[in-house]
Amino acid sequence: MTLTFRAIAEDAPGPKWAGVFAEYWPSYRRWWRREGAAARPTYLECRAALETHLPEIIPIYDDLCAAAGGGDEAARFLSYWCPPRYLTGCSQAVWPGDEPLLVRNYDYDPEAFDAVILRSAWQGRAVMGLSDGLFGLVDGMNDAGLAVSLTFGGRQAVGEGFGVPIILRYILQTCETAEEAGRVLARVPSHMSYNVTVLDRARRYLTAYLAPDRVTLLTRTPVATNHQERVEWSSHARFTATVERERFLLQRLQLHPETRDRFIAAFLRPPLYSTAFDQGFGTLYTAAYRPAAGKMEVCWPGTQWVFQLDRFEEGTRTIVFPETHHAHGTGPAPAPQTP
Template identity: 25%
Template sequence: MGRVHSDVIQFRGGHYDFGFEQGQMLKNSFILPNRKKQWGPQNRNFTINEQEAKKLLLDLSPAIWEEICGLADALEWPMYDAIKDFGGYYLEYVRSGCSIFTAPDFMVRNYDSTPLGYEGRFALYQPTDGGYATIGPTMQITGRTDGINEKGLSMGYNFINRRNSEDGFICNMIGRLILENCATIEEAVALLKEIPHRRSFSYVLLDKSGETKVVEASPREVKVRNASVSTNHFELLTEENRYQIEDSRRREQTIQNHQDGLTDAFSAFRLLNDSDKGVFSKKYATASGTLHTAAYFPETLEVGFALGPNRLPLMLDFQKWLDGEKLYVKRINGNLDIDAQFVNMGEL
C-alpha cells in the first residue's frame, strides 16, 4: 500500500488574487516540474491559438480568465504558457475511467485515472467578484474533476473517447465552468450545448430538485438523458463509444444490480469504495484505477471524500465554511494498492 495525500486549499476573494495565491504556492510545489517531465517534448511542440482561447474564456467566464492572469503574474510566465497549462482549452487529457451513482439527495462518484497524473489538491473557493462558491478536487490547477457549488449543483464526468477530437475545452475546465457559473441543471445543460468540446465525455448533473441528467457531449453533438448510473459509455451517441466498453458495462450493471439496496448515501459510498464490491478499480497501470471516491449532498451542502479503497469518507460541511467558519483540515490522507505517488508529493 502506498500512502498518498491531497492538500486542502481554502480561499475567499477575487479571482486574480486567487490565481496569484495559487501561483505563489506552485513555486514551492512539485506539481509543475513533475508535469513538465511527464509531458516532455510533446508539451514543447504543442501549440494553442492564444487569442481564440482568450476570447472564449472572456465570453464564458471572464473571472476565470482573471485567475489565469494571476497565476501568470505570480509565476512570471508569459500569458501563452499560462493559457496552455491552465486554460483548459485544446490540451491533451489522460484516458480515465469513473463510475457515478445518484439518488434524489446525493451523488457518489469514483474518479479513476493514473496516480502519476493526479494533482492532490482539494479546493474550497468563495469568490467576491462574481461566480458561485465551489468545493472539489482540482485538475490542471484551475479545473475540477467533480464538485458542488453553493447552489447545490453537483457535477461529475465520465471519460468516453479520445478519438476524433476537435478544438475545444477539456473536461476539467468544463467542470469548473459548470460549477462556477450554473445554479441549476437547466443552466448547466445550456452551457454544455454552447461550449466547444475537445473530447467525448458524459457530464452527470444533480441539483436541489432531486433530478439527475446525464449529458452526453462530443465535439460534434450534445444529447441529454435521465439516468442514475453513469460509467464510460454513451447510451445515445453510441457512434462515439470506444470499441471496448465491456468493463464500463460491467460496472454499470453491478451498480444497477444493487440499486434497490442503495437506500442511503453511506451504502452507495460503500458500494463504490469497497474494493470487493466490483466497482472500485485497481487498474492503475492502464490509467483507470480509482483514486478518490466523493459524495455530494445538494440540500445540506455536505461533502464526503476519501482517497483509496475501504475508507470512511472525511465529511466536510461546505455550508458552514460558506458562513465563515475555517476548515481545520490541511491534508486528506489515504492509501492506494500501488507503490506510486501523486505529482504534489515529491519529485517523480
C-alpha cells in the same frame, strides 16, 4: 502505494494557490509540451476561445495567470483550450433516496493527479472540489447547491474544444441549477468525449454526453461510466468494464433500495472500485456530494474525510492504497495518454 491529499482554502488566487502551482508546474509543463509547445494553441487563440465561450470567468483566468507568474506557456495551459488528449475511468450515479446525493469514483493515474481538495470563493462564488491543474475540477459543488462530476466517454475522437475540467469549473462559477448547467454543456465545446452528471439541491439532475465531433446529448440517466449511448471503443470498454459497472449501478438503483451510507459503500468495493493503479485506472477516491447539506465526503476503504462548504477545514491526509491488481476487465489495456 501511498498518496497524500491536501485540503486548501483560499478565497482569491494568492500565495497558497501560487505555491502549489509552482510546485506542480514542471510536471504540468512536461505534459502540456509532450507534442511540442507549437502543437498547442497560442495565447491569443486561447484567450479568444475563453472570450467566445467562457467570458464570465476571464477575470479569474487573468488572476490565476498572474499568480502563476505571468508566463506565456502557463497562461496557455491554464486556458485548457485544446490540451493534449488524456483518459480517465470513473463511475458516478445519483442516489434515488430522499436527499440529493451524487457519488463518484475517480479512476486515474496517481502520478498525474493533483490530490488537492480546493475551496475557493472566486468572484464571490464559494466552490469546493477535487482540482485538476488547480483551475479546473474533476468534480465539485458550489454554494447554490449544484454538484457536478465527470467520467470519460469512451471514444477516441479528439477535436477543437476545452479540456472538460474547466467546463466543470465554469458551471460551478456561473450556474445554480441543473437546467442552467445543461445549457452550458450543450453549447461549450469539449476536446474529447466525456459524460458530465449534474445534480442540484432540488434533486433535479441530468447527464450530458459531450463529444468533439457531434452534438451534445442531454439525458435523464442517473448513471455514467465510460461509454455513452453504446460502446464505441471495445478494447477500452473491456479493460475498464464500463458496461458491467453501468449494469451494477442501474441494478442498485432499480432493484435494491438502500440507505445513503450503503449506496456510498458500494463504490468502495468491486466492481466499481479498481486497484489497477500501475495501469493508470486505479480508484484514487470516492466522493459523495450532498448539495442540500453543503457537504462533501471524500472516502477510501476504511476511512473518510468530510468537508462543509461554509466551514471548510484545511489539512492533509495520507492514504495507503490496496495492493495493485489488474484493471476491471480482462481485455488488453488501451494506451492511456495522461499528464
